[in-house]
Amino acid sequence: MYYTDTMENKVLYVRLPCNPIFPIGVVYLADHVHKLFPEAEQRIFDLGAVPPLDYRTALNNCIDKFKPNLLVFSWRDIQIYAPVGGRGGNPLQNAFEFYYAKNPLIKLRGAVGGMRLAASYYTELWRNIGLIKQGLKRAKAYRPETRAIVGGGAVSVFYEQLGRSLPTGTIVSVGEGEVLLERLIRGEDFSDQRCYVVGETSPRDRLIHEKPAPIEKTACDYDYINSIWPEFVYYLQDQDFYIGVQTKRGCPHNCCYCVYTVIEGKQVRINPADEVVAEMKQLYDRGIRNFWFTDAQFIPARKYIDDAVELLQKILDAGMDDIHWAAYIRADNLTPQLCELMAKTGMNYFEIGITSGSQELVRKMRMGYNLRVVLENCRDLKAAGFNDLVSVNYSFNVIDETYETIRQTIAYHRELEKIFGADKVEPAIFFIGLQPHTHLEDYAFEKDILKPGYDPMSLMPWTARKLLWNPEPLGAFFGEVCLEAWQRNPNNFGREVMAILEEKLGCAELNEALSAPIVSQEDREKLVKVN
Numbered sequence: 023m024y025y026t027d028t029m030e031n032k033v034l035y036v037r038l039p040c041n042p043i044f045p046i047g048v049v050y051l052a053d054h055v056h057k058l059f060p061e062a063e064q065r066i067f068d069l070g071a072v073p074p075l076d077y078r079t080a081l082n083n084c085i086d087k088f089k090p091n092l093l094v095f096s097w098r099d100i101q102i103y104a105p106v107g108g109r110g111g112n113p114l115q116n117a118f119e120f121y122y123a124k125n126p127l128i129k130l131r132g133a134v135g136g137m138r139l140a141a142s143y144y145t146e147l148w149r150n151i152g153l154i155k156q157g158l159k160r161a162k163a164y165r166p167e168t169r170a171i172v173g174g175g176a177v178s179v180f181y182e183q184l185g186r187s188l189p190t191g192t193i194v195s196v197g198e199g200e201v202l203l204e205r206l207i208r209g210e211d212f213s214d215q216r217c218y219v220v221g222e223t224s225p226r227d228r229l230i231h232e233k234p235a236p237i238e239k240t241a242c243d244y245d246y247i248n249s250i251w252p253e254f255v256y257y258l259q260d261q262d263f264y265i266g267v268q269t270k271r272g273c274p275h276n277c278c279y280c281v282y283t284v285i286e287g288k289q290v291r292i293n294p295a296d297e298v299v300a301e302m303k304q305l306y307d308r309g310i311r312n313f314w315f316t317d318a319q320f321i322p323a324r325k326y327i328d329d330a331v332e333l334l335q336k337i338l339d340a341g342m343d344d345i346h347w348a349a350y351i352r353a354d355n356l357t358p359q360l361c362e363l364m365a366k367t368g369m370n371y372f373e374i375g376i377t378s379g380s381q382e383l384v385r386k387m388r389m390g391y392n393l394r395v396v397l398e399n400c401r402d403l404k405a406a407g408f409n410d411l412v413s414v415n416y417s418f419n420v421i422d423e424t425y426e427t428i429r430q431t432i433a434y435h436r437e438l439e440k441i442f443g444a445d446k447v448e449p450a451i452f453f454i455g456l457q458p459h460t461h462l463e464d465y466a467f468e469k470d471i472l473k474p475g476y477d478p479m480s481l482m483p484w485t486a487r488k489l490l491w492n493p494e495p496l497g498a499f500f501g502e503v504c505l506e507a508w509q510r511n512p513n514n515f516g517r518e519v520m521a522i523l524e525e526k527l528g529c530a531e532l533n534e535a536l537s538a539p540i541v542s543q544e545d546r547e548k549l550v551k552v553n
């Protein structure tokens with residue numbers, strides 16, 4: 023049974039271990055619940071701020087003290103394919119050494135590194151599942167009616183797989199959790215929410231594609247958050263820390279490898295600018311000067327330019343003129359006025375995920391970018407005084423990459439360097455980690471690269487090789503290029519990759535990069551299938 027008298031509810035939010043990224047998800051959930059049920063007692067417990075050896079004891083102590091009857095576990099990330107040092111080493115380098123190195127010693131090093139990584143990956147998975155089980159058992163000893171509910175970014179992506187290892191009765195939630203928590207606390211039916219109950223119900227077909235509830239977000243009340251989360255100050259101490267603030271939810275695009283648009287939905291829901299500013303102001307008054315707008319995209323499409331302008335203007339009007347902020351930016355949606363405001367309000371880092379510098383490939387990947395417009399807007403941004411770091415995310419070899427399209431990407435990248443300065447443009451070379459529920463997954467099924475029923479969480483070498491998307495015929499070529507880049511200078515991997523590619527293949531004319539040939543019948547069929 024569950025208490026419908028909200029006075030009896032004691033909700034404990036446990037952010038599972040994670041690199042020190044501000045736990046904005048649980049903060050927003052706790053704030054939402056408090057606004058609806060001010061009498062419900064809540065507590066935030068962030069394992070991201072606890073040393074690993076203390077996880078189990080710290081969780082027990084917290085439960086012993088608080089005696090919750092609703093345990094909200096938030097799990098942020100699981101996937102570790104990144105071109106940078108991850109928690110167990112550099113995953114991309116290990117995998118590439120193992121798959122592509124010709125020198126047996128390097129291959130062996132890759133295999134050992136890969137095993138170490140796999141061990142740390144599975145250890146983290148089991149450890150987190152263990153923490154959920156342990157927490158639930160402990161809380162039930164005090165209050166047998168206690169329920170556990172798990173959600174967060176990692177659960178949203180792997181909800182089908184994670185349920186298999188969780189205790190019966192655990193609620194597994196996809197995407198936003200606000201309405202689900204509301205229903206639970208009221209003791210109402212929640213079967214229409216994006217969730218399922220382990221051992222009782224199965225995830226509905228296409229559950230993740232269901233639309234999130236349209237809730238109107240108000241400024242988070244940080245006085246309240248501080249009162250239920252004494253360790254909040256931990257995040258205020260480090261001056262380099264970027265605190266998350268969400269300004270909108272949803273992304274209308276259809277990029278073939280991306281699951282954000284599914285998790286958050288295609289419908290963009292703007293948080294009112296006054297509320298966002300009121301939230302930032304509370305953090306500002308506590309000394310915070312660095313903000314990360316955690317939106318899937320800060321300016322998802324041209325029609326949201328006015329909203330971005332309104333927000334940035336209101337930030338200035340509120341007197342926050344000495345802040346820095348960062349975000350994912352679709353640089354095709356800028357105007358000179360917006361560029362000026364971006365520079366003026368202190369944007370000092372942004373990531374553009376164009377994926378390729380070849381318009382033809384950008385179109386094939388359904389990204390909706392016009393690369394010529396991106397360049398024009400970047401020139402406006404520079405003219406407006408932006409003089410900081412831009413990370414340009416490239417993922418080679420996604421669909422139909424050729425030597426020609428690589429030459430075009432180099433031409434495009436060199437043009438960005440001309441605009442911002444070579445030292446200011448950081449090429450972040452990713453290889454796509456294939457994710458479930460994406461068009462790319464459908465494409466992999468069609469091409470017989472993966473079979474339905476595969477385990478997207480597996481890190482076994484034969485599966486990981488396919489999930490770390492780098493198919494032949496160019497797979498081995500990229501493998502060798504990357505290995506050479508790590509050998510030359512592991513600390514400047516992206517730039518080295520670009521240099522080696524240019525040495526090997528040369529550079530196209532910029533115009534070739536910007537012009538996408540008319541779609542052939544064969545391509546059209548492929549696109550129709552992928553969508």
Ligand code: B12
Pocket residue numbers: 040041042043044045046047048050051094095096097098099100101102103104171172173174175176178179195197198199200202203264265266268281282285286314315316317318457
């Ligand atoms: C912004 C962002 C970043 C920023 C964060 C900046 C910052 N200072 O906060 C940056 C660029 C730094 C980043 C980095 C990484 N990220 Co990131 N990031 C995101 C993004 C776009 C938004 C996350 C966010 O803050 N949203 C806003 C908050 C309010 O939402 P939320 O935390 O998800 O919480 C909501 C729901 O999840 C839910 N919820 C949360 N907990 C719970 C619990 C319960 C019980 C319930 C019911 C609901 C619930 O309700 C909350 C409120 O609505 C997501 C993708 C996405 N669109 O969700 C990826 C995402 C979280 N990132 C991901 C990953 C993998 C990473 C990296 C590990 C990548 C890498 N390999 O290097 C790194 C490193 C992170 C680290 N821990 O060190 C993955 C995690 C899943 C996975 N694949 O494992 C995601 C989901 C993207 C993806 N599809 O792959 N990221």
Ligand code: SF4
Pocket residue numbers: 273274275276277280281282283318319352375389
């Ligand atoms: S624009 Fe970004 S968030 Fe939106 S679908 Fe494409 S990759 Fe995903």
